[in-house]
Every structure is written in C-alpha cells, then in structure tokens.
Amino acid sequence: MINMQRIQKTYQNGVQALSNINIHIGKEEFVYVVGPSGAGKSTIIKLIIREVKPTEGTVHVNGTNLGDLRKKQIPYLRRKIGVVFQDFKLFHKSSIFENIAFALEVIGEPTDRIKPRVMEVLKLVKLKDKARCKPRELSGGEQQRVAIGRAMASKPAILIADEPTGNLDPETTWSIMGTLEDINYRGTTVVMATHNSHIVNNLKKRVIAIDNGNVVRDEMRGAYSYEA
C-alpha cells in the first residue's frame, strides 16, 4: 500500500529532514507515526501525498511510483489518499454540506452522485443533522469530523492524519479516534502522526517512531516511548 525505500530528504535550505527511511505499510493497517518535534513526521506525510519529493529513494503508493507521476496526475493520487490536518482547514463561508461536496466537485464526480455521497459521508461521521450549518457553528470535534468526512468523500484507500487531535480536548479526542478506528475497520489504511502518548499507549496499534530523520522503532501494538 505504502512503500518508502531508502528515502533521504534534504530541503532547499540544506536541512536534512530524513536520512534513510524504509517503511512498508500494508493494506488496512492503522499506524501511528511518533517522534519529537522536528523529527521528520510531517515530511514523511508530505512525501506520501507527493507534496514534496525525496532527494533520494522511492515512494510507492498503491503500486504507483510517485517519482514517475507527472504534475497533472497528482490529483488522481489525491483521490486515493484522504488527508486530515490539526487545524481542520474548512471553508468557513460554506456549509458543512458544501465543504464535503466541494471535495467531490474538484475530482470531477458527476453532479448527480454528489448529494447522495455527501449524505453517506455525513452519516459516516455522524453529522447528518449539521449539513446546513457553517463550520463556526460546530464544536472543534465536529469540525474535525467534517474534515474527516471530506477526506473520505472520494472513498480513498488511505487516510493520512497529521496530528488530527492536536486542537481537541481529551473527550473529543476519543470520539475522533473512534471515528478513525471505524474508518479503518471498514477497510481504509490509516496513518496518523501524533504527539498524544495517551492515545498511542491506550489504543494500541503499530508504532513507527522517528527521531532525527530515522526510524528508531517499528513495533506492532507499540507504546509512545520505551519509558512509557
């Protein structure tokens, strides 16, 4: 599903973010990517969604070598990968319905299929009664569920979440984790970068720990750190 081989990434300013990364993530896995600030977690995510290119090495997603992708093929890749961020990134002037519908319009979904799919997605994230609301009328957790719904609208094989609970209180955090587990249970691979040790230590999954641009630990049902 996701295969990173001998990845080295140096940004234009000379900062080496990743030294030698080899990661294989299989179908339907749920993986936490953990590590201190600046370790390289977001860079790994940006490589998977082809927001940045590696300096050396190869990234395969769903069998496609991202190094071979032309710019105009990137939207096709993004259809297969949903992405959720810490700060939700919703359109504040649009309703919840429109926020999700927009994600389908940009990938060229036929008009008659948009409304039914938006309603399905709202059901998935348990926000059917909020379709007409604007994002500011929703709680932080509900806004993040909209963002997850939007990411899932194209039925991607992979959902990437970069610190999705970073702005949420503990109770809301567990509800979001429930939504992500549900999505994974239905067959989507989930890759989540997080600093939240409570989540990682309580909701046991595979843990890939990054430090200083290297994988320092890769464990099934791992902990946040060795000390935890």
Ligand SMILES: Nc1ncnc2c1ncn2[C@@H]1O[C@H](COP(=O)(O)OP(=O)(O)OP(=O)(O)O)[C@@H](O)[C@H]1O
């Ligand atoms: N666009 C960029 N240009 C230059 N350097 C960058 C860029 N993005 C990240 N870096 C550097 O690359 C290194 C890894 O950053 P990255 O954002 O991947 O870390 P992270 O583990 O996600 O950190 P955090 O937990 O704080 O989000 C850091 O030293 C960072 O300063």
